[in-house]
Amino acid sequence: MIGCGSAAELRGGLGIRVSENAELVAVADIDGDLARDYAAQHEIPRWYASGQELIEDPDVEVVYIATPNRFHHPYTIAAARAGKQVLCEKPFATSLEENLEMIEECKKAGVLLSVSYYRRFYPNVQRAKRLIDSGVIGKITLAGIHATHFLGEHHTPDAAPRRWLIEKDMAGAGVFQRAGSHRIDVLVYLLGPVSEVYAFTEQMGDGYDVDDASVATVRFESGAQGFFAMHHTVSNSQTDWIEICGTEGRILLDPLDEGRVVVETADGRKEYQDDIPEATTLPIIDDFVRAIETGTPTICPAEEALKTNQVIYTGYRSSVEGRSLPVGP
Numbered sequence: 001m002i003g004c005g006s007a008a009e010l011r012g013g014l015g016i017r018v019s020e021n022a023e024l025v026a027v028a029d030i031d032g033d034l035a036r037d038y039a040a041q042h043e044i045p046r047w048y049a050s051g052q053e054l055i056e057d058p059d060v061e062v063v064y065i066a067t068p069n070r071f072h073h074p075y076t077i078a079a080a081r082a083g084k085q086v087l088c089e090k091p092f093a094t095s096l097e098e099n100l101e102m103i104e105e106c107k108k109a110g111v112l113l114s115v116s117y118y119r120r121f122y123p124n125v126q127r128a129k130r131l132i133d134s135g136v137i138g139k140i141t142l143a144g145i146h147a148t149h150f151l152g153e154h155h156t157p158d159a160a161p162r163r164w165l166i167e168k169d170m171a172g173a174g175v176f177q178r179a180g181s182h183r184i185d186v187l188v189y190l191l192g193p194v195s196e197v198y199a200f201t202e203q204m205g206d207g208y209d210v211d212d213a214s215v216a217t218v219r220f221e222s223g224a225q226g227f228f229a230m231h232h233t234v235s236n237s238q239t240d241w242i243e244i245c246g247t248e249g250r251i252l253l254d255p256l257d258e259g260r261v262v263v264e265t266a267d268g269r270k271e272y273q274d275d276i277p278e279a280t281t282l283p284i285i286d287d288f289v290r291a292i293e294t295g296t297p298t299i300c301p302a303e304e305a306l307k308t309n310q311v312i313y314t315g316y317r318s319s320v321e322g323r324s325l326p327v328g329p
Helices: 006-010 012-018 032-041 051-055 069-081 096-109 123-133 175-191 282-294 302-321
Strands: 026-028 046-048 062-065 085-088 113-115 140-148 194-202 213-220 225-231 239-246 249-253 260-265 268-273
Touching: 006 012, 012 062, 012 282, 026 032, 026 051, 032 046, 046 051, 051 069, 062 069, 069 085, 069 096, 085 282, 096 113, 096 302, 113 282, 113 302, 123 175, 123 239, 123 249, 123 260, 140 175, 175 194, 175 213, 175 225, 175 239, 175 302, 194 302, 213 302
Parallel strands: 026 046, 062 085, 085 113, 140 225
Antiparallel strands: 140 239, 194 213, 213 225, 239 249, 249 260, 260 268
């Protein structure tokens, strides 16, 4: 695993450590002390102060990349050329050009490349998928995302180990990418690709180097319409919901990360509580190992993650050009 920050501690690293199908044999971080401490805390045999050193370790078969976004591309390329399978944190990379090169290099090397969009495995998302696929709410006509919270705490470097989230050279972009990547991916998973996007991405708060305010309207290839509203400007409050509407009813995931599902149809209103496991990435880790062993696709192969990034980066271009743009190759 490359990167020993919060994504490692709370996401992929935790999933690997509790998995019965994978073993965390080495970690790396440019902060060597952080890597050493992480390895000691979790009884990991080896640690490195260089991602490249970890990639060159002959005992490492799979590289999980949990670094700031700007490093996703170079570490994926290096791992692929070393013959390692790659599981990359979202948002995959910081441009579509980087995405395409990562996919091509991994194909050329004959290694698997997948992206850790673990919310696809959420029990509430899986429930929504079953309901949609079985036609419970009819033909899908509308889908929406509403995610708001505050990142002001990251403005003070001494108190903000994840300040890189609002630094363009490290993150690549802001809230439309950060909050958008997981949530747009959920809708791509449930409803299929987006064909058109018109976005407004702006900086409204102080201290940000990237967008902290974004809204977008989209059209899916299916013909359904959609809207995304994602802000890092809202303090003292937080929202995080996804809504899918059809000709026969509605599904609401609210809050997305707490597992509550509301279903409204002609049969009335039903509520479900699908608890989200503490180790949210465990299903992604086990799915990745299964894919390696069986030669079958993961739940989110790189080509699927590319569809989400196409929406995001076409959205940013739409905001600059002030017009709706087609999404796709």
